[in-house]
Amino acid sequence: MENLIGTAPEQMLLHGPKKRLLDAYHWHEPKIGIIASYTPKARDVEDHFGLFRGVDQIEAFAQATIVSCATFLECQKQNCTPLQLKDKFIPAFISVGNVNFHDYLQEGETFISIGKIKFYKFRQMVADGRIYKAPKGLDLAQYFSDFDESKLDNYTLNDDFVLVAELFDITGRALKKEVFKR
Numbered sequence: 001m002e003n004l005i006g007t008a009p010e011q012m013l014l015h016g017p018k019k020r021l022l023d024a025y026h027w028h029e030p031k032i033g034i035i036a037s038y039t040p041k042a043r044d045v046e047d048h049f050g051l052f053r054g055v056d057q058i059e060a061f062a063q064a065t066i067v068s069c070a071t072f073l074e075c076q077k078q079n080c081t082p083l084q085l086k087d088k089f090i091p092a093f094i095s096v097g098n099v100n101f102h103d104y105l106q107e108g109e110t111f112i113s114i115g116k117i118k119f120y121k122f123r124q125m126v127a128d129g130r131i132y133k134a135p136k137g138l139d140l141a142q143y144f145s146d147f148d149e150s151k152l153d154n155y156t157l158n159d160d161f162v163l164v165a166e167l168f169d170i171t172g173r174a175l176k177k178e179v180f181k182r
Contacts, residue, residue, distance in 0.1 A: 088176065090175050103163065116153070
């Protein structure tokens with residue numbers, strides 16, 4: 001596998017479906033970055049006035065970037081599947097840097113997470129990026145089919161994408177399961 005395009009997120013994110021905040025991968029360059037999308041469901045906004053909370057946006061971004069990308073790279077390194085990797089490690093947040101919210105998301109509004117990998121070593125990844133509300137009805141797979149690293153670096157998107165959040169230093173690490181058995 002060269003990248004995550006065409007991979008079902010549930011193959012990379014092995015926790016339960018109610019906590020999976022990722023629908024599809026649209027662009028992925030290992031060690032560089034990723035673009036993924038999610039459309040909040042009714043369960044995601046329940047008891048939150050129909051809004052997809054900022055904390056959930058951070059989680060969705062982290063799943064799209066540090067969890068998906070680090071799992072991909074670690075599986076390549078260890079020549080294993082994500083399911084085999086799950087037997088050894090648990091993904092965990094280490095820290096969240098600055099997050100600036102510019103807009104909000106509601107149930108049914110598709111958004112994209114654009115993540116740039118800043119650091120990856122010893123199963124730890126740090127990413128910066130942005131979340132944008134996608135235009136209604138846009139075929140995201142087609143739109144990002146000719147995307148490249150230069151567009152990623154400059155967040156080059158059509159003007160009809162709406163900036164929702166800027167995220168800095170989102171950090172995660174795959175922790176050995178044996179740490180939790182003590």
